Structures are given as C-alpha cells and as structure tokens.
Amino acid sequence: MTHKNSSSRKARALKTAVVGIAAALTFAGCTSAPASEETPASGGIAVVALTQEPGMLSPMFSTQSGSNLTYAFVVEPLFTTLDTGERVPNLATEVPTKENGLISDDGLTVTYKLHEGITWSDGEPFTAEDLAFTIDVTKQPDTPAIPDSEYGAIASYEVLDPQSIAVEFTQTQPNYLNLFKQVLPKHKFESASIDSDDPELREPTGTGPFAISEWSSGDEIKFTRNENYWREDSQPKLDGVTVKINPDLTTAVNGFTRGEFDLVFGLTAGDLDEVAAAVDSGAPIELHEKPENTGFVEWLWINNSDKGALGTPHPVLGDPAVREAIDYAIDREGVLADVLGGFGTLSNSLVYAGFGGELTETVPFDADKANSILDDAGWQLGSDGVRSKDGVRASVKFQTISGGEVRALYQQVIQQNLKDVGIETVIENVPSNLMFGDAKDGGLLATGNFDIMMSRAGKLPDPTEWMMEFESGQIPDSPEASGYSYAWWSSPEYDALFATVASEMDPEVREDAVHAANKLFASERPAIPIYASPTAWAWSSELTGVNDDSWNGPWDTTSSVNWAFAGASE
Structure with missing residues (x-):
C-alpha cells in the first residue's frame, strides 16, 4: 500500500x-x-x-x-525471510529439509550447503570452515559473543567439503535456520578465543x-x-x-x-x-x-527483582498487585489517539507475530479498578498522593532511550496515568548504550539497576529467539557475564514451555506451548505491552x-x- x-x-x-x-x-x-x-x-x-x-x-x-x-x-545470513514469513536460502543453496536429505531422519543432524564462489569483501574465499569457526567462537567459555540459543544445542559438526557442513544437535531444533545469521571470517582472527576489543567486532x-x-x-x-x-x-x-x-x-x-x-x-x-x-x-x-x-511492540520492562538480586522481589514492582494495577492504569487508547495520531494497535501477547503469534486483548483502561487492586493489596495512599506499604513508597524510576520527542510524550502520559493511582514515576532517560550495554560497562538491563524501562522488541518469524529473552538461564549470573534481562523474572513454568518451543518439531504441540506462554506472561506481567506500531517504510x-x-x-x-x-x- x-x-x-x-x-x-x-x-x-x-x-x-x-x-x-x-x-x-x-x-x-x-x-x-x-x-x-x-x-x-x-x-x-x-x-x-x-x-x-x-x-x-x-x-x-x-x-x-x-x-x-x-x-x-x-x-549476509545463510537464510533470509520474505514478507510472507517464509525462510529462503541466501548464502545457502537451499533450505535443509528431510525431503532433500539435508536433515537426518531423527532430526538431530542438519547439513548446510553454501553457494560456490562466495568471497569476503577482502577477496578471501567464504567456505564451510568459516561456519565451523563461528560455532567454535560461540563455544568458548569466555566468549564475548552473544549467540542465539541454537548454538548452545550444537553437539558436534563435520566440515564435509568447502561448501558443506553437517551440524549435529543435542536435541531437535525447529528453528535450525536461525544459525549463521552472521558468519565470522576465520582468516581475520588468530583463534576462536576472541578478545572483546578485537577490531573485527x-x-x-x-x-x-x-x-x-x-x-x-x-x-x-x-x-x-x-x-x-x-x-x-x-x-x-x-x-x-x-x-x-x-x-x-x-x-x-x-x-x-x-x-x-x-x-x-x-x-x-x-x-x-x-x-x-x-x-x-x-x-x-x-x-x-x-x-x-504486525510487528514491534512498545513494552514496559518491569524489574521483578531487587537491583539484580534474583530471588529477592523488587520492593515495589515485585508485588503482583502493583504490576496488575499498572496494567489497568494505562490509557493505551489515549496514547494511540492523542500522541500517535491513531497509528498503532493493541496487543497483550508475548508472541504476537510469526509462528504461534496471536493478538489478544489488553486489559481495559480502568483507573478505579487499579486503585481498588492497590487498596486491597495494602498500598495506602499518602498525603503526598503516593502510596506506601510497610514503609516502602510506590516510587520508581521510569526510563527509556533519550532523544525521542514523541516517545517522551507518551512516557509522560503513562507517568500521569500512574500518578492518578498513587504510583510515582521519576523519569530519567538514558542513551541506548547505557540501557543495553553489558554489565561490565554498567548496562542497566544487564545489571538489574533499573525499575521500569521502555523500548520496542518482539517481532521475529520464529518465537524461539524472542521467548529465550525471558528464560531463566538468560539472566546474567555475574558482572562479567554478557547479555541482559528485560525483567529479571524467573519462572519454572515458563522455562518448561520455552523448552518445548525450542525443541519440539511437531508444529501443533509447539504452537500450543506458545499460546500457553502467552497466557502465563499476561497473567504474571513481567513486562507490560503499551502498543504495537504500524509497519511502514519511508525513503527519499x-x-x-x-x-x-x-x-x-x-x-x-x-x-x-x-x-x-x-x-x-x-
């Protein structure tokens, strides 16, 4: 259009x-x-x-x-995604299937075949040895790489010839096409143990x-x-x-x-x-x-833990009642109409696009219900208009990436919505690299040093990579660890559903697990969706x-x- x-x-x-x-x-x-x-x-x-x-x-x-x-x-990746969501070969000659013999009968071994004649920009040949090297990098104990989960499931590999590599997984990988989105040039590194300051990074x-x-x-x-x-x-x-x-x-x-x-x-x-x-x-x-x-959703990332101490609930947001009240307190329709010019839609699903995606209804805007939820949970309204419970004021930092005027406008709308129900938010916006940086660099999401963050995420053709963001094993376990957590939330029930999505080859079973995860996510609210913006491209x-x-x-x-x-x- x-x-x-x-x-x-x-x-x-x-x-x-x-x-x-x-x-x-x-x-x-x-x-x-x-x-x-x-x-x-x-x-x-x-x-x-x-x-x-x-x-x-x-x-x-x-x-x-x-x-x-x-x-x-x-x-360039081995496979790319068309507008329809279909995966097609790019650097690869074809999509591996059981029918073309590139996936073994037990589903554990996938053979990836490359076009001949591919070269790196410096003129060196691009071969299956580069794919093997990329796997080796992800397997290093202190790698600075942030590999997709499919790499962690690789048991072994065999370079069959310059254009072919067979990869054996520890368990079936329905999202096996997610490998090799980026291939690393072996000839540009001294070894698979890469320093974080290597100029190639x-x-x-x-x-x-x-x-x-x-x-x-x-x-x-x-x-x-x-x-x-x-x-x-x-x-x-x-x-x-x-x-x-x-x-x-x-x-x-x-x-x-x-x-x-x-x-x-x-x-x-x-x-x-x-x-x-x-x-x-x-x-x-x-x-x-x-x-x-349907694509990217603007989310409120709710810190469920106290400053990165997993297992210790956040003093305010660790209370499920507070998260539920925040959900009801936000006037999403007002944000769409008054700030975004009507461009957007509402969705309450963790997975809202691609395989298993569904658009479920958000809770209605209801400040009275939000106030009732907080009253029943013991959060009492103070003379300053801010609630408190057991000596803890319902006051939190509210941050997003600095520099966006429109985003700042609806951030202020949300701030007022929450003020109306007795939750104080202090806006302290930050640069992107501080929000998403590694723990060693003081990244807020990586260290858990935040209350509420706001950014867009979530649209992928296959849900595995996105759902992995909320799996317990992805939470950084030390200041030296790479990666970050959007919510510092750990749920054994969610982890089990994610494991099914990440390994089950039966599409019906897999889709049921996605829908169950959507319901759990909407119930526990480790993150709260605001709106989904419209897909459009603009150019000169x-x-x-x-x-x-x-x-x-x-x-x-x-x-x-x-x-x-x-x-x-x-």
Missing part, C-alpha cells in the same frame, strides 16, 4: 500493524525519474540518519539495535554489497561498494552509504522530511504522522504502509528500485538481500 492522502489513513487497517520504518538501501539507484522506473541509475551516496550509535557493528557481539544496520550492507568483515570504510565516532559511518561482491547478477547501484549519527530522533525526522537524509534508521510509530503530513505537503518521500503485517523519492519486502525491515536480523540497494544523489 502506498500513502495517498491523510484523510483516510487513520481509518485504514494500518492501525492493526507495526512500524519499522526503514527502506532497504542497497540495490536501487539514484534518479529523478518516478519510483516505478524499472532500471535504477547507478552511482551516488545515500545518507542515512542513525539515532542510536552502537559501540560495535558486529551484530553477534552487540545488543544495540544500531548494529543491525550491518545486516543491510555488510553481513567493531568493524566486521562481511560478504555483503558494501564494506565499512570509515567510522568517526559520534559523527558518521561510511560504507563503500564491495568490489568483491559475489553476486554477479545483482551488484549494488550505489557508490556507497553514509550513516550520519544523529542522537536526537526528532531532529533526524525533521531532517528527513526536509530532504537532508534519504532514510532514518529507527523511525517509530510516533513519527509516522509527521512523515505522512510531509508527504501530503509535497515532500519528496515514498511512504509505504503494510497493514497486513530520489531512490528508485527500492524493495521493502523484508519481513521486519532493518530490525529483522534474518534480513539481508531483501533490503533494496538504492542510490541517491551526491
């Missing part, structure tokens, strides 16, 4: 979808001709605004969303159409055409892409609507109304909406041949060739 005018946009089914605004900038060209032109012109530098600069660009070693733009330009070598040529921290990252790109029939049209670091999202969006940027990486639902208004005013922007797709009309067929936009870490390769004027 292409945006036509503002009079009908709020009435569209767009309200039932999710926003991941980011066009695919890779194989299209720069031209002043209409966007329908079939053959894009070559040349030019596309300019992308990035609001969350990561500490490193190798996605396997970073939890920051900004590192995912590497998937668009540098890093900051500026990775890949097989994609571009290579990182220059990174000036706080200013810009330059990508240039990969002269060794292996796809002879699909070469990039751009000379390069320059990613400008612009920490303030509002400024970035304003710059985009004025034509300073060809794309904003990180555009949200709250910015969509401004972009649509700019299009209505004649701005040279292509805005494509996909009401049939100077770009032609742009393809927005990737399932999740740039935040889909299985997406690579589905990012279009666009060109822009110098």
Whole structure:
C-alpha cells in the first residue's frame, strides 16, 4: 500500500500493524525519474540518519539495535525471510529439509550447503570452515559473543567439503535456520578465543554489497561498494552509504522530511504522522504502509527483582498487585489517539507475530479498578498522593532511550496515568548504550539497576529467539557475564514451555506451548505491552528500485538481500 492522502489513513487497517520504518538501501539507484522506473541509475551516496550509535557493528557481539544496520550492507545470513514469513536460502543453496536429505531422519543432524564462489569483501574465499569457526567462537567459555540459543544445542559438526557442513544437535531444533545469521571470517582472527576489543567486532568483515570504510565516532559511518561482491547478477547501484549519527530522533525526522537524509534508521510509530503530513505537503518521500503485517511492540520492562538480586522481589514492582494495577492504569487508547495520531494497535501477547503469534486483548483502561487492586493489596495512599506499604513508597524510576520527542510524550502520559493511582514515576532517560550495554560497562538491563524501562522488541518469524529473552538461564549470573534481562523474572513454568518451543518439531504441540506462554506472561506481567506500531517504510523519492519486502525491515536480523540497494544523489 502506498500513502495517498491523510484523510483516510487513520481509518485504514494500518492501525492493526507495526512500524519499522526503514527502506532497504542497497540495490536501487539514484534518479529523478518516478519510483516505478524499472532500471535504477547507478552511482551516488545515500545518507542515512542513525539515532542510536552502537559501540560495535558486529551484530553477534552487540545488543544495540544500531548494529543491525550491518545486516543491510555488510553481513549476509545463510537464510533470509520474505514478507510472507517464509525462510529462503541466501548464502545457502537451499533450505535443509528431510525431503532433500539435508536433515537426518531423527532430526538431530542438519547439513548446510553454501553457494560456490562466495568471497569476503577482502577477496578471501567464504567456505564451510568459516561456519565451523563461528560455532567454535560461540563455544568458548569466555566468549564475548552473544549467540542465539541454537548454538548452545550444537553437539558436534563435520566440515564435509568447502561448501558443506553437517551440524549435529543435542536435541531437535525447529528453528535450525536461525544459525549463521552472521558468519565470522576465520582468516581475520588468530583463534576462536576472541578478545572483546578485537577490531573485527567493531568493524566486521562481511560478504555483503558494501564494506565499512570509515567510522568517526559520534559523527558518521561510511560504507563503500564491495568490489568483491559475489553476486554477479545483482551488484549494488550505489557508490556507497553514509550513516550520519544523529542522537536526537526528532531532529533526524525533521531532517528527513526536509530532504537532508534519504532514510532514518529507527523511525517509530510516533513519527509516522509527521512523515505522512510531509508527504501530503509535497515532500519528496515514498511512504509505504503494510497493514497486513504486525510487528514491534512498545513494552514496559518491569524489574521483578531487587537491583539484580534474583530471588529477592523488587520492593515495589515485585508485588503482583502493583504490576496488575499498572496494567489497568494505562490509557493505551489515549496514547494511540492523542500522541500517535491513531497509528498503532493493541496487543497483550508475548508472541504476537510469526509462528504461534496471536493478538489478544489488553486489559481495559480502568483507573478505579487499579486503585481498588492497590487498596486491597495494602498500598495506602499518602498525603503526598503516593502510596506506601510497610514503609516502602510506590516510587520508581521510569526510563527509556533519550532523544525521542514523541516517545517522551507518551512516557509522560503513562507517568500521569500512574500518578492518578498513587504510583510515582521519576523519569530519567538514558542513551541506548547505557540501557543495553553489558554489565561490565554498567548496562542497566544487564545489571538489574533499573525499575521500569521502555523500548520496542518482539517481532521475529520464529518465537524461539524472542521467548529465550525471558528464560531463566538468560539472566546474567555475574558482572562479567554478557547479555541482559528485560525483567529479571524467573519462572519454572515458563522455562518448561520455552523448552518445548525450542525443541519440539511437531508444529501443533509447539504452537500450543506458545499460546500457553502467552497466557502465563499476561497473567504474571513481567513486562507490560503499551502498543504495537504500524509497519511502514519511508525513503527519499530520489531512490528508485527500492524493495521493502523484508519481513521486519532493518530490525529483522534474518534480513539481508531483501533490503533494496538504492542510490541517491551526491
């Protein structure tokens, strides 16, 4: 669907979808001709605004969303995801199945076969030895990698030939296509024991159409055409892409609507109304909406433990009654209508898209019920309007990523909603790297040093990777551990359901486990959903041949060739 005018946009089914605004900038060209032109012109530098600069660009070693733009330009996965959710081969020649003999009868061994002639951007051959090396890195006891759970289930592997590797799992892995989203170049490392300050982690070598040529921290990252790109029939049209670091999202969006940027990486639902208004005013922007797709949800991450002490309930949020009251106290419809211009929908499901996804109803906005729940739980209203219980005031920090004006607006709406029921929230927003950084770097989610955090997450074609985020084993067990926990919540019942989802090959049994996990999550509220934003991609009309067929936009870490390769004027 292409945006036509503002009079009908709020009435569209767009309200039932999710926003991941980011066009695919890779194989299209720069031209002043209409966007329908079939053959894009070559040349030019596309300019992308990035609001969350990561500490490193190798996605396997970073939890920051900004590192995912590497998937668009540098890093290619073995398999990618179409708009329909179907997984298709990319670096691999075919999707392994039992029918083609690439999955063993017992489901424990999967053979991955690579195209011949693939090279790294430095011209070295890309082979199955690189896949084997990637597995070895994830198996190191002190690896700085943050591998997907499927790597942990690998029992052994055998390199069959330069283009084939057989991987044996300890148990069946229904999400076996999740392996090798990033492959590490063996020839660039001295051993599989990688130091966290290895330059390859900051500026990775890949097989994609571009290579990182220059990174000036706080200013810009330059990508240039990969002269060794292996796809002879699909070469990039751009000379390069320059990613400008612009920490303030509002400024970035304003710059985009004025034509300073060809794309904003990180555009949200709250910015969509401004972009649509700019299009209505004649701005040279292509805005494509996909009401049939549901994607990223804005969540409140509730710290269930006391400052990272798992097993010790948070003094306020560890009370289930408080979490339930927060759920009822938030006027989600008001946020959609008054702040987001009607763009978005509501969902109360942990898994709301992809396999097993379902859109279940959120609880209704009911401040009276929220007050009643808190009264019954013994949280008494004080003279200052803040409740307390056993000497503990219901006062918590409320944080999100700094720099987003629209997000700050609905953060304030939520703050007022909670104040109306006697819960005080103190807003202290922080940069992305502080929110998502490792424990050794003081990351708030990693150390458990937070009360309520707010960010978007959750859309993947298969639920395993997303559900894993709330499995007890993912909670960092020491300051030296990598990774983080959204909720510092541990549930044996949830862990068992996740184990079924992560290992069961029977789709019906697996889907039942997803739905049961959704019900448990909604009941215990380790996190509370606010809204799901609409799926849309926007880019400069100077770009032609742009393809927005990737399932999740740039935040889909299985997406690579589905990012279009666009060109822009110098």
